[in-house]
Amino acid sequence: MPTIAQALEDVHRRIAQAALAAGRNPPEIELLAVSKTKPATMIREAWSAGQQAFGENYLQDALPKIQALADLPVEWHYIGRIQSNKTRDIARHFAWVHGLDRLKHARRLSDQRPEALPPLNCCIQVNLSGEASKGGVPADALEELALAVNELPGLRLRGLMTMPDPASPREAQAAVFRGLADLRHQLEKQAGLSLDTLSMGMSGDLELAIAAGSTLVRVGTDIFGARE
Structure with a gap:
């Protein structure tokens, strides 16, 4: 098994190769290390290898790790499903939220964001694969949702997020990624929003996502190994 540092190098190499193949500049694409189910010791090891942004799906697992790593200026991203009873802790402890899809949750996050912190960066999750x-x-x-979120003082709307069906054909996955890029363009052109983030692409499909315009890929397995 490669070390976490070696795994990070491999993922960055994949990102760079995919970017160049798409005629893009590799530094345009940010790597989010998905550390869900992994211990704080592995996150610290990845941090020592240069990784600064980490994504967590499960609040109850994330909060102890955030506390254990409080000595490091980690950029924490919440990428799980948002529930109303969890918005206060998300608003207090994370810099980013990637799965926003309800105005009710957006309002709670905005109201509960501490004034001492900058606005919470948000990506709206769009379901383009039709999976119930x-x-x-x-x-x-x-x-309608994007315009409403954009007006909330405790939030900063940064962009859009999606996940294609991993069991679907590669071309279908690519079509989902292209669809999200088109939606971002429409929001900028028709609604006047300024969006700098397309959060799409994971270990198995990051090349397709980067070809479609992804600015942030969420990679867990290829950095930390299979989920335990």
């Missing part, structure tokens, strides 16, 4: 089990706002409801 997956979160995300439908494409036809996106603009």
Whole structure:
């Protein structure tokens, strides 16, 4: 097994190769290390290797790790499903939220964001694959939600997030990524929003996502190994 430092190097190499193949500049794409289910010791090891942003899905697992790593200026991203009873802790302890899909949750996050902290960076999750089990706002409801989120003082709308069905054909996955890029363009052109983030692409499909315009890929398995 490679070390975490070696795994990070390999992932950065993949990102760079995918970017160059798409005619893009590799530094345009940020790597978010998905550390869900992994212990704080592994996150600290990845930090020592140069990784600064980490994504967590489960609040109850994330909070002890955030406390254990309080000596490090880690940029914490919440990438799990948002529930109303968890918004206060998300608003207090994270710099980013990637799965926003309800105005009710957005309002709670904004109201509960401590004044001493900068606005909470947010990506709206869009369900483009049509999976009933997956979160995300439908494409036809996106603009209304985005405009409302953009007005909330405790939040900063940064962009959009999506996840294609991993069991679908590669071309179908690529189409989902291209669809999200198109939606971002529409919001900027028609609604006047300024969005700098497309959060899409994981260990198995990051090349497809980068080809479609991803600015942030969420990688866990290829850095930390399979989920325990």
